[in-house]
Amino acid sequence: MLPLILEAARCVEDGIAASPGDVDMCLILGLGLPRYLGGALKYADYLGLKTVVESAGKRESLGPIYRRASTCGQGGHGDLFYPL
Numbered sequence: 402m403l404p405l406i407l408e409a410a411r412c413v414e415d416g417i418a419a420s421p422g423d424v425d426m427c428l429i430l431g432l433g434l435p436r437y438l439g440g441a442l443k444y445a446d447y448l449g450l451k452t453v454v455e456s457a458g459k460r461e462s463l464g465p466i467y468r469r470a471s472t473c474g475q476g477g478h479g480d481l482f483y484p485l
Contacts, residue, residue, distance in 0.1 A: 402441065402444065403453070403456055403457060403460070403467070404466045404467070405428075405441045406441045406442065406444065406445045406453055407453075407457060407466065407467065407468070407469065408466070409421075409424045409425070409428065409440070409441040409442050409445075410442065410445070410482075412424050413442075413482075421442040421443075421482040421483060422483075424440060424441070424442060425439055425440025425441065425442050425443055426440070427440075428440040428441055442482040442483070443482070443483060445482060446481050446482050446483050450480040450481065450482075451480075454469055457469045
């Protein structure tokens with residue numbers, strides 16, 4: 402799931418999608434992720450971006466797919482794709 406989260410974040414970062422909601426809707430409708438759970442970026446918010454950033458950092462040596470998107474911020478406590 403981590404590569405999917407990072408790739409979805411890069412789609413927002415690169416301007417491929419206008420918002421995190423657009424990416425998540427594509428994942429729900431296109432890949433069939435469960436509607437009631439949300440998409441990859443909603444899941445990243447659930448896990449906490451700090452956890453996502455730390456997990457990506459541990460795996461960076463495995464290849465560029467684990468490169469952290471700048472939209473993930475530094476993984477601070479207040480970083481969210483879907484702010485409240």
